[in-house]
């Protein structure tokens with residue numbers, strides 16, 4: 635029998651055999667018998683090619699390739715049929731296996747509050763800015779009208795990295811950096827971490843978040859500050875929220891105030907969170923002291939402005955009823971997951 639005939643026989647028998655195969659294992663065994671590289675029938679035919687006269691080789695070779703392609707296609711078609719008959723991949727699915735939990739990321743509760751506050755001020759025309767957490771004592775204190783012999787600058791209260799360099803104890807130095815980089819009008823909101831040598835206990839953390847606000851322009855008054863913060867309180871805590879200003883002192887503002895908002899937990903009725911007063915202190919604020927404008931080279935006769943600083947962490951603790959500030963900084967996913 636010449637090789638062409640052998641190839642034709644192989645193709646015919648292969649075609650018949652493929653039709654009778656009932657499962658994937660049998661199909662694979664058949665593939666090996668027909669086309670397997672070592673023992674397959676096609677390989678056996680091709681081995682005889684070597685003994686042929688050279689002019690016949692290309693003819694037989696081409697015929698062998700055609701048969702190989704035809705059988706390969708038959709085998710693949712049959713494999714697809716068997717797969718479909720068995721119900722596809724689903725047939726191998728064990729529906730009793732426990733599922734894999736798809737963990738969803740969650741924004742940190744303080745981030746939630748910071749983002750909300752940022753959105754309110756953005757709608758009032760403020761942009762967001764940032765500054766370095768390692769600062770010089772000039773930016774953190776001196777430029778803010780706070781002499782270095784002020785108790786806040788003491789090494790007992792502030793983390794010094796080296797002489798004159800410290801972890802910022804508030805976000806106020808970014809007021810200075812913003813005014814150095816831009817000319818008025820300025821309306822900027824500055825969230826970030828600040829650091830103080832406080833204990834790490836239920837109500838203190840050595841690092842926590844602040845949000846600084848600064849507005850500088852011609853003709854800005856305390857009335858603008860009051861109106862802006864009153865609107866801020868309504869947007870963040872609801873239309874019934876009110877603010878009140880109590881006289882206070884900060885070196886970088888004059889006059890200065892502590893700002894309270896009606897308790898957003900009890901609706902100002904009086905509860906344990908507001909100690910029965912109906913008010914919660916949420917920030918310090920005031921009119922930018924002329925000495926601060928002088929430190930950045932602004933003309934204090936021309937420009938006025940106001941600033942505030944608040945702690946979004948405290949608002950998050952109150953709002954979500956978190957009993958211990960350490961929960962905010964321990965990165966325990968069982969705690970954080972609740973905010974997903």
Ligand code: DAH
Pocket residue numbers: 803804805806846847884886887917918919920940941942943944
């Ligand atoms: N820097 C102050 C603090 O850390 C908060 C503050 C008070 C910021 C009054 C201000 C301000 O900008 O005007 O306690």
